[in-house]
Amino acid sequence: MSSRLIIALDFASAELALNFTQQLAPQDAKLKVGFELFVAAGPDFVRKLVDQGFEVFLDLKFHDIPNTVAAACQSAAKLGVWMLNVHALGGDKMMLAARESIAGLVKPPKLIAVTVLTSMDQAQLAKLNISQAPFEQVSHLAALTQACGLDGVVCSAQEAQQLKQQCGGEFLLVTPGIRPLGSQSDDQTRILTPLAARQLGVDYVVVGRPITQSKTPLAVIKAINQDLAE
């Protein structure tokens, strides 16, 4: 069975990222390329990972006018990635345009929307004039995302159980803010362990620093995969 682990390749160069990925096989984990690596290494690096057989989540969190986001999604899909994301706060017209832009492809990537970043807590939302608790905002944005026909959302594992009830089992929940017991929370606030996330119904966990900054990354990956297979 393919892994439910997505490793965040937050490295500053293609060379550093390749040093890390050469230890991995595609069945060990899916790989996420975000802003840091994409800006440094570009689309060629993404194509290289895809050619090596990895399922790649291109995490560029598109958030712009519908026409721009639709075109960006098309360009991203041409790289052969497995998953793409946009910001739900871009609104329904933007999400609909994004979905339609890739709908006709033979093998479209999964398209998901970021709800409330896992680094955000209620106090930070309040400063954005959002008076709701994080879960209420996540729930609202997940409903909007689902109504636009997207495949799922990025949220915190803390919201997973209620979201699965709300959106149904097929709607994908992808959760960063995952920390194995004993690891630092860093800048994440809404966190859970891999095992707890899986028990709450999460489909894919995103883990970066606890793996990429570990002295024994393969052991951490193995332990997380065991937890996710429970």
Ligand SMILES: O=C(O)c1cc(=O)[nH]c(=O)n1[C@@H]1O[C@H](COP(=O)(O)O)[C@@H](O)[C@H]1O
């Ligand atoms: O879209 C994302 O991937 C994302 C959304 C979110 O709400 N929180 C979040 O941490 N992420 C990403 O998930 C990864 C988490 O990395 P670590 O905190 O190092 O495990 C980073 O690459 C973030 O950019």
